[in-house]
Amino acid sequence: MRCFWDERQRAHAPAVEFFNGALHPAAEHDGRVDSILAAIGRTEAPADHGMAPLLAVHDTGYLDFLQRAHRDWLAAGRTGEALPYAFPVVGRRPLRLGRIDAELGRYAYDTTTPIGPASWEAAYWGAQTALAALGAVRGGDHAFAFCRPPGHHAGADYCGGYSYLNNAAICAVAAGKRVAVLDIDYHHGNGTQDMLAGREGIRFASLHADPATDYPFYWGHADESGGNFLNLPLPRGTAFDAYDAALVRALGWLAEGSPELLVISFGADTYVGDPISHFALDTPDYARLARRIAAIGLPTLIVMEGGYAVHALGDNVATFLGGF
Ligand code: SP5
Ligand code: ZN
Numbered sequence: 001m002r003c004f005w006d007e008r009q010r011a012h013a014p015a016v017e018f019f020n021g022a023l024h025p026a027a028e029h030d031g032r033v034d035s036i037l038a039a040i041g042r043t044e045a046p047a048d049h050g051m052a053p054l055l056a057v058h059d060t061g062y063l064d065f066l067q068r069a070h071r072d073w074l075a076a077g078r079t080g081e082a083l084p085y086a087f088p089v090v091g092r093r094p095l096r097l098g099r100i101d102a103e104l105g106r107y108a109y110d111t112t113t114p115i116g117p118a119s120w121e122a123a124y125w126g127a128q129t130a131l132a133a134l135g136a137v138r139g140g141d142h143a144f145a146f147c148r149p150p151g152h153h154a155g156a157d158y159c160g161g162y163s164y165l166n167n168a169a170i171c172a173v174a175a176g177k178r179v180a181v182l183d184i185d186y187h188h189g190n191g192t193q194d195m196l197a198g199r200e201g202i203r204f205a206s207l208h209a210d211p212a213t214d215y216p217f218y219w220g221h222a223d224e225s226g227g228n229f230l231n232l233p234l235p236r237g238t239a240f241d242a243y244d245a246a247l248v249r250a251l252g253w254l255a256e257g258s259p260e261l262l263v264i265s266f267g268a269d270t271y272v273g274d275p276i277s278h279f280a281l282d283t284p285d286y287a288r289l290a291r292r293i294a295a296i297g298l299p300t301l302i303v304m305e306g307g308y309a310v311h312a313l314g315d316n317v318a319t320f321l322g323g324f
Helices: 007-011 031-040 060-075 100-106 119-137 167-174 190-196 240-255 283-294 310-322
Strands: 002-004 016-019 022-025 142-145 179-183 202-209 229-234 261-266 300-304
Touching: 002 119, 007 119, 031 310, 060 100, 060 119, 119 142, 119 167, 119 300, 167 179, 167 190, 167 261, 167 300, 179 190, 179 240, 190 202, 190 229, 202 240, 229 240, 240 283, 283 310, 300 310
Parallel strands: 002 142, 142 300, 179 202, 179 261, 202 229, 261 300
Antiparallel strands: 016 022
């Protein structure tokens, strides 16, 4: 399978994230890169498709903010990475915001997604990596986009969950055909759902930890399905058999849309040893999942999302890709 990666994605190297009342070492750190690159072998660098495919799904003000946020942070006399601490309550009226802290809260929904000096460049080349892999799939093949930072928690005008640009949504819309988007990261793909809801010709299905117990809490509940999206939350402890049964359901529902292309948001944080997650898939299970998905016979773009057990991450990714 052709694999795409751009070295500029490495420069996003967050040090810390804030949750449960304390700063923790960032789970989405640059050590994930070598684990995956060593396991997948040869990669190709993307061409530059420019801003147009990003602007097709993201808000102009948000993209402008991402590009200048860290400069504005430094200009305010801060050091390190920009993190929000105050957030507008849902339904507050739009305001013209001046101070960087006000804007950070406006364009983010959590405190785990720091913006550093190289975050925009890394996210931009992550999106270009996804678009290059999409181009490779157009020939009728499968391709893997090693995107980093991840994308599926980012919405049209917000970052969160270590995500800044939604690579899967960018590609689903750029493809310009009937697309099935399958999200099999441990966490609900809230940004992708928000961006693709109601889009003609696109269906979105997500398997994820029950948001009653797990991040991102406010999306992905079982009764939050309808129209062009389907949510299948699963309890902590879910292992292969129950996961596979939900996958069969999701694939059947996606196939009803007669898709011409499958986009997979792939997270390896469903792994039993993941440090921030609570499912129980083992390394060989990723090949079984891939074979299940490949059996539907669609050209497939695989986009990297989460996965934090660095010692096993490369193996899990390579095993998944090998199953195709
Ligand atoms: C792309 C992706 O996988 N983003 C995930 C963001 C999850 N952030 C959750 C932060 C809270 C983690 N709680 C961990 C408890 C460890 N004992
Ligand atoms: Zn995840």
